[in-house]
Amino acid sequence: MKPCALSDLKSGKSKMKVPKYKRVLLKMSGEALLCGKKYGIEPEAVKLIAREIKPVYDMKVQLGIVIGGGNIWRARMAMKKSRGGKKDVFVIDRVTADHMGILATIINALAIQDVLEKEGIYTRVQTAIDMHKLAEPYIRRKAVRHLEKCRVVIFAGGTGNPYFTTDTAAALRAVETNADIILKATKVDGVYSADPMKNKKAKKFDKLTYLEAINKNLKIMDTTAISLCMDNKLPIVVFDLWEPGNITRAVLGEKVGTIIS
Numbered sequence: 001m002k003p004c005a006l007s008d009l010k011s012g013k014s015k016m017k018v019p020k021y022k023r024v025l026l027k028m029s030g031e032a033l034l035c036g037k038k039y040g041i042e043p044e045a046v047k048l049i050a051r052e053i054k055p056v057y058d059m060k061v062q063l064g065i066v067i068g069g070g071n072i073w074r075a076r077m078a079m080k081k082s083r084g085g086k087k088d089v090f091v092i093d094r095v096t097a098d099h100m101g102i103l104a105t106i107i108n109a110l111a112i113q114d115v116l117e118k119e120g121i122y123t124r125v126q127t128a129i130d131m132h133k134l135a136e137p138y139i140r141r142k143a144v145r146h147l148e149k150c151r152v153v154i155f156a157g158g159t160g161n162p163y164f165t166t167d168t169a170a171a172l173r174a175v176e177t178n179a180d181i182i183l184k185a186t187k188v189d190g191v192y193s194a195d196p197m198k199n200k201k202a203k204k205f206d207k208l209t210y211l212e213a214i215n216k217n218l219k220i221m222d223t224t225a226i227s228l229c230m231d232n233k234l235p236i237v238v239f240d241l242w243e244p245g246n247i248t249r250a251v252l253g254e255k256v257g258t259i260i261s
Contacts, residue, residue, distance in 0.1 A: 020253030021181050023062040023147060025174035026053075027167065028185045030071035030108055032241055040071060041108065046115045049241070053152070055248045057121050062147040064177060065154045066170040067112060069104025073097075098162035102129065105166060109156035110134065122151045128160030128169070140176050147177060167221040171228040182234060183250050184221065185241035190258035191220050208260045220260065235261040 028049070035045035056063060075090075075097040090097060106127055113123045124146045125135035136142065138155065146153050158169040174182050191213070194202040210230035213220055220226070220238055229236055239246050239257030249256045 017252055019059050019061050019251045021251055023179045024181050024183055025064045025170055025179040026183045027066050027170040030068040034071045041111050046111055050115045050119045052247045054119050056251050061251050063152045064173060066166055067105055067108045068166040069101045069108055072104035073100050075101055095162040102157045105158060106156040109154040113154055124151050125154045125156055128157035144177055165222050167225040171225040174234055175232045182236045184236055184238045186238060189240040191218055191238050205258050213260050235259060
């Protein structure tokens with residue numbers, strides 16, 4: 001298979017739009033796979049996501065994906081209030097709890113891979129911890145080569161370390177693979193001054209700087225992830241995953257959601 005190239009889109013009589021970004025990193029939370037459920041993976045949700053990714057794949061955009069594991073396990077599930085209720089304590093050791101979350105992201109990655117391939121999308125799963133019988137180990141040069149060959153690379157297992165979120169993993173993999181932008185898919189249509197589902201007066205931001213996102217404590221991504229993006233001048237677009245066509249519009253550079261740069 002020949003490498004992906006934007007020039008492929010300009011040949012012949014194709015009317016396909018040319019994307020603004022050649023290589024992107026799509027970050028989704030594990031909750032995206034719930035589709036109303038309290039726990040687990042809803043196959044129909046994965047199928048809908050795959051159908052949103054297919055037009056981007058067909059445009060020969062080089063796509064990496066990082067998925068969280070919150071639909072299966074979160075570290076806070078191993079916590080309980082201490083006596084007096086003043087602070088949380090871990091029933092399961094924090095490091096162990098985080099490793100359980102790392103395994104949850106790998107389960108999600110395998111589910112996404114299976115459904116993407118049923119849509120005719122070539123994929124590879126790379127894990128931050130070695131699981132040779134399930135997926136490739138993460139090797140930066142190999143990941144870049146997969147991207148160049150039009151394979152969607154799903155980066156599973158976070159950074160492989162406890163205490164680091166999948167947001168930080170997304171920022172790290174985007175920087176390592178020289179992505180042009182991070183697409184942060186959420187359940188709302190951008191970044192707000194407060195939770196729009198709880199506060200009807202919450203203000204939506206069309207644009208933010210990295211420092212504004214950090215100083216306003218908007219909880220878009222954790223501070224480590226945003227700082228990493230800021231240091232490497234990597235823009236972030238936050239948008240509604242469930243608005244049909246939003247991933248494609250973001251890749252084309254159309255106005256969608258909130259941009260942080």
